[in-house]
Amino acid sequence: MYDVAIIGAGINGCSVSYELTQKNKNVVIFDMGGIASGGSGAAGAFIAPKFSKSGELKDLLHDAFVYSMEFYEKNFGHLLTKVPLLHIAHDEKDSAILRHYKQNTPLEMKTQPQELLESLEPQVKDKESIYMDAGVVNAKGMCEAMSRDAKFVKEKVTSLVYDEGVWIINDTYTAKDVVLATGAYEAVIKEPYIQIRGVWGHRIDVKTTTPNPYSIHQFLSISPSKDGVLALGATHNVHYHPQKNKEKYNLEEGRAELLEKASRTMNLENVEVINDYTGLRSGSFDYMPLLGSLVLSKETLATSMRKIRVKKPDFEEFLYYPNLYMINGNGGYGFVLAPYLAKILTKHILSGEKISERISPARFFARWAKKL
Numbered sequence: 001m002y003d004v005a006i007i008g009a010g011i012n013g014c015s016v017s018y019e020l021t022q023k024n025k026n027v028v029i030f031d032m033g034g035i036a037s038g039g040s041g042a043a044g045a046f047i048a049p050k051f052s053k054s055g056e057l058k059d060l061l062h063d064a065f066v067y068s069m070e071f072y073e074k075n076f077g078h079l080l081t082k083v084p085l086l087h088i089a090h091d092e093k094d095s096a097i098l099r100h101y102k103q104n105t106p107l108e109m110k111t112q113p114q115e116l117l118e119s120l121e122p123q124v125k126d127k128e129s130i131y132m133d134a135g136v137v138n139a140k141g142m143c144e145a146m147s148r149d150a151k152f153v154k155e156k157v158t159s160l161v162y163d164e165g166v167w168i169i170n171d172t173y174t175a176k177d178v179v180l181a182t183g184a185y186e187a188v189i190k191e192p193y194i195q196i197r198g199v200w201g202h203r204i205d206v207k208t209t210t211p212n213p214y215s216i217h218q219f220l221s222i223s224p225s226k227d228g229v230l231a232l233g234a235t236h237n238v239h240y241h242p243q244k245n246k247e248k249y250n251l252e253e254g255r256a257e258l259l260e261k262a263s264r265t266m267n268l269e270n271v272e273v274i275n276d277y278t279g280l281r282s283g284s285f286d287y288m289p290l291l292g293s294l295v296l297s298k299e300t301l302a303t304s305m306r307k308i309r310v311k312k313p314d315f316e317e318f319l320y321y322p323n324l325y326m327i328n329g330n331g332g333y334g335f336v337l338a339p340y341l342a343k344i345l346t347k348h349i350l351s352g353e354k355i356s357e358r359i360s361p362a363r364f365f366a367r368w369a370k371k372l
Contacts, residue, residue: 002028004349005167005175006150007157007188010040011139011334012327013181014146015342018075021149023350028173029147032156032185036143039183039281042201044221044233045139045335047072048085049107051130053100056358057287061333062105064340071339072137079142081224085134086116088127088218088265095128107132116214120266124218136215136223137335160188162322177323177349180294184282186243189324191297193368194361195285196329200240202254203233205275208268219261229274232258236332242280251276284329284364291327291341292348292355293320295365301372308369315362325349326361 004020006013009031020027031037047069050061072080089095102109112131153173160178161168167178180188184198207228216222223231235257240249255273262268284290296319300308303319327345330337347353357363 001166002026002151002173002175004028004177004179005030005169005173006179006181007031007160007169008181008183008185009035009143009147009152010038010181010183011036011043011143011338012040012183012330012342013179014143015338016179016181016327016345017150018146019342019346020349023346027150028153028175029150030153030155030157030169032154034154035147035152036140037279038185039201039279040143040334041140042203042234042277042279043139043281043332043334044203044223044231045137045142046085046215046217046221046223047080047135047137047336048087048215048217049105049336050333051087051098051101053097060288060359061336062107064333064337067340067343068336068338069135072135072142076137076142076145079138079145081136081226083134083136083213083215083224084110085130085132085215085217086112087130088124088216089129090218098128098130102130119210119212121264124265134215139335142335157188162324167323177325179345179349180324180326181328183328184241184280189294189321191294191365193295193297193365194290195364196282196290197238197285198241198280199283199331200237200242200249201234201279201281202237202249202251202258203231203277204255204258204273205229205231205277206259206268207270207272207274209270210266210268212266216265218265220258222262222265230268232262233277234332235261249278251278254278281332281334282329283331286363287331288329289327289337289341289359290329290361290364291345292325292360292362294324294326295320295362297365297369300365301369308366313366315357315360315366318362318365
């Protein structure tokens with residue numbers, strides 16, 4: 001019997017594992033491919049805020065960025081590289097957003113050094129940009145380190161049944177609580193209101209004679225070089241899904257796209273692709289993450305329809321799966337959001353601290369139910 005079973009060993013699942021094992025909970029993690037075998041392993045794992053004018057996601061990511069930078073440095077400093085971030089605008093609309101952000105953010109902005117400007121392509125040197133302190137983490141290494149105190153089971157979860165106060169996983173394992181961190185891969189619990197979109201990502205490591213001590217973001221992200229190796233990524237493809245498409249993903253085309261996008265920002269000389277990383281990352285249809293308990297849709301519809309139809313339904317009136325939680329939908333900000341969200345979820349599981357309705361999965365149930 002485990003205290004908590006986590007299904008999915010990406011950065012979300014591993015972050016929750018870390019928080020729970022730090023509280024001396026007995027944790028088991030399931031993943032059909034291995035630790036960081038999906039979208040997390042293919043991520044650039046850049047730690048940066050969201051550059052936008054306003055909105056709930058911007059505010060959430062600001063708080064998560066500040067928290068996660070401190071969290072990684074304190075607990076996994078050997079896997080964090082603190083580097084200056086240069087974010088360059090794509091176009092004039094993006095330039096206006098960056099100007100607004102710089103004028104209104106509490107984060108410290110810095111002046112770009114001359115050697116950085118000289119390394120860029122001529123067409124981007126005069127574009128609006130942001131230069132600030134940020135970081136990059138070792139994606140796979142971080143997931144492995146965060147989950148080291150949990151039991152790992154490389155197995156696809158095909159059966160999840162609640163019986164007599166415990167969850168039974170694959171007819172073999174039992175746990176008091178279950179956390180779903182499956183990303184955009186096949187759902188273990190199929191509820192019609194959960195809206196997760198899969199975005200296929202491709203990142204490459206390249207050897208190059210061009211040094212780069214910065215984290216540069218424009219049409220893609222270019223990592224700081226380490227032993228002559230840069231990470232370029234990631235491309236995003238909303239049309240490809242490894243479990244749905246019949247044809248295999250074309251690595252050669254993906255590499256060409258990544259290299260072309262990088263060339264628009266800086267000239268990389270003597271490039272040799274040495275590694276590919278691919279995986280499916282998850283995002284929600286309103287771009288906010290999903291964190292907390294899952295609503296029992298049929299049961300809630302049968303007993304609470306009047307309460308659902310009101311302008312602002314009370315989420316506490318809904319019926320929920322017992323001791324079943326979700327952490328998902330982080331989009332391209334998985335390594336920024338995961339430690340912050342895992343802390344919130346752990347407090348909710350262990351002491352009942354309330355999770356904001358703006359990130360609760362129940363918000364999707366309420367919208368879906370009103371349309372019926």
